């Protein structure tokens with residue numbers, strides 16, 4: 001457990017599922033990507049609870065899930081020390097179960113993320129969310145900074161996709177640099193790929209080259 005000034009960060013467990021899935025679903029409810037994925041706000045809430053239930057348990061099983069002592073925030077990280085295996089049939093089926101008639105856009109977005117995911121060893125921030133009623137109090141920055149300190153000790157970079165200009169500016173302040181953006185078809189919504197390089201004697205390592213195209217795993 002780490003105390004970052006007034007924010008205490010700890011590892012999440014299955015006991016935290018209810019409140020943290022709600023934080024994820026509610027925090028991601030607004031924004032251009034949410035509007036694109038599911039235009040109807042009522043449908044969006046129902047689908048997002050299912051989608052983030054899956055994301056939370058995937059994070060516990062295969063990644064690292066951090067929260068705060070008051071369960072106001074959650075961050076789901078994945079160590080990616082080797083190039084990813086590609087999009088799997090299992091993932092596709094889980095996505096279709098969670099998102100039903102909206103699966104095509106979720107699949108497209110995840111496939112784009114996957115296709116452009118850097119090969120260089122790093123930790124991937126899949127999701128970060130702060131309870132909407134507690135945003136803008138430094139909680140998100142504290143949660144990220146705690147994990148960044150651990151990555152800096154290990155000499156490892158971090159990678160994420162920023163879904164709007166506001167969270168992008170937070171990441172820029174925390175040491176990330178933007179790479180070539182992804183553009184969601186056909187509405188032209190940008191998603192910024194961002195990289196926080198490991199420290200070198202001359203500064204942080206630069207945004208890595210895009211991976212060669214990968215074929216999906218059947």
Ligand SMILES: CC(C)(COP(=O)(O)OP(=O)(O)OC[C@H]1O[C@@H](n2cnc3c(N)ncnc32)[C@H](O)[C@@H]1OP(=O)(O)O)[C@@H](O)C(=O)NCCC(=O)NCCS
Pocket residue numbers: 027028128129130131134135136137138139140141142161162163164166167168169170171
């Ligand atoms: C992005 C987020 C994790 C930041 O956590 P936070 O505790 O609110 O942020 P902090 O108080 O530490 O830092 C404030 C900065 O966060 C960003 N931010 C705050 N609220 C935000 C929101 N609703 N959406 C996007 N970015 C936001 C801004 O850059 C803000 O700085 P500004 O006021 O100068 O614009 C949180 O606001 C959130 O959950 N947003 C909605 C979900 C989201 O965008 N997740 C990230 C997906 S890539």
